[in-house]
Amino acid sequence: MELVIQPDAERAAWLVASLIAKALREKPHLVLGLATGRTMERVYNHLVRMHRDDKLDFSLCRTFNLDEYIGLPPDNPGSYRYYMDHHLFNHINIDHRNTFLPDGMATDLKAACRHYEEMILEFGGVDLQLLGIGSDGHIGFNEPLSALRSRTRDKALTPSTIAVNGTLFNKPGEMPTRAITMGVGTILDAHAIILLVSGSTKADILAKAVEGPITSMVSASALQLHPQCRVVVDEHAAVKLQAQEYYRWIFATEPEWAGFRSDKQ
Ligand code: GLP
Numbered sequence: 455m456e457l458v459i460q461p462d463a464e465r466a467a468w469l470v471a472s473l474i475a476k477a478l479r480e481k482p483h484l485v486l487g488l489a490t491g492r493t494m495e496r497v498y499n500h501l502v503r504m505h506r507d508d509k510l511d512f513s514l515c516r517t518f519n520l521d522e523y524i525g526l527p528p529d530n531p532g533s534y535r536y537y538m539d540h541h542l543f544n545h546i547n548i549d550h551r552n553t554f555l556p557d558g559m560a561t562d563l564k565a566a567c568r569h570y571e572e573m574i575l576e577f578g579g580v581d582l583q584l585l586g587i588g589s590d591g592h593i594g595f596n597e598p599l600s601a602l603r604s605r606t607r608d609k610a611l612t613p614s615t616i617a618v619n620g621t622l623f624n625k626p627g628e629m630p631t632r633a634i635t636m637g638v639g640t641i642l643d644a645h646a647i648i649l650l651v652s653g654s655t656k657a658d659i660l661a662k663a664v665e666g667p668i669t670s671m672v673s674a675s676a677l678q679l680h681p682q683c684r685v686v687v688d689e690h691a692a693v694k695l696q697a698q699e700y701y702r703w704i705f706a707t708e709p710e711w712a713g714f715r716s717d718k719q
Contacts, residue, residue, distance in 0.1 A: 470584070471497050472714060478510065478515060487517070487519075488520070490520075490586075494541070498542040512547050517538075519538060520585070520636050522634050524630050525559070526558060531624075532624075563608045571640065580645065581646065583644035593677070595609050597609060597611060598671045601639070603639040641676075647680050649674065649686070651686075652690065658694055664695070665697065
């Protein structure tokens with residue numbers, strides 16, 4: 455795992471968008487794993503701008519989202535399909551037929567979960583998985599005690615997740631209490647992973663996830679097992695990290711980060 459501290463949330467999102475852009479330029483058929491949430495909005499703004507101003511080409515790219523609420527149709531503004539269309543897909547030259555989310559409207563949810571796993575395999579697996587973190591340490595919707603080898607499945611959300619994410623819905627009670635999510639094992643199968651974390655409310659859980667023990671109580675701690683995982687955070691999220699000095703030294707000195715240190719946004 456490599457951890458990079460950026461001055462603010464905007465710069466952190468820019469760095470993540472730049473890493474995605476680099477991967478896409480190197481492999482136009484990239485299979486990209488995508489995430490939702492407020493943190494990702496900045497990343498998608500940058501990708502839209504890079505498409506518009508720098509001709510970043512998504513025409514051959516395929517995407518698989520981490521999760522989707524159960525029982526929300528795609529035209530519901532609370533659904534993750536709506537979120538992705540609104541923040542990214544409608545503004546870039548991706549073929550919408552190559553954008554996949556779990557089918558939260560399926561009558562047979564177990565079959566829909568199996569089908570999602572099969573499709574990811576058919577496309578050769580996820581090349582680069584983008585992740586955020588929930589305040590209880592979830593990645594996707596893998597709530598505490600999710601098996602570290604879990605696969606795509608339907609999952610009950612915790613009351614705390616319902617309280618936090620419920621603010622994104624117009625009416626209280628409108629938010630579904632269940633979702634389909636890639637499992638922790640599914641996520642760990644991605645060839646490379648980028649976790650983006652910003653804001654002081656995530657400082658405690660970030661420290662637990664990256665510097666604490668690996669435990670199913672904090673699903674994101676399983677990322678410590680992944681050989682190609684980069685974690686990009688802002689100063690506010692970084693305050694509880696013990697090895698800050700080391701992380702800053704790596705970013706300042708490793709050749710891998712040279713092109714990202716002083717580039718303009
Ligand atoms: C949801 C998503 C997660 C995301 C999390 C954090 O629960 N299922 O994938 O990481 O929200 O969202 P935010 O960035 O709004 O804090």
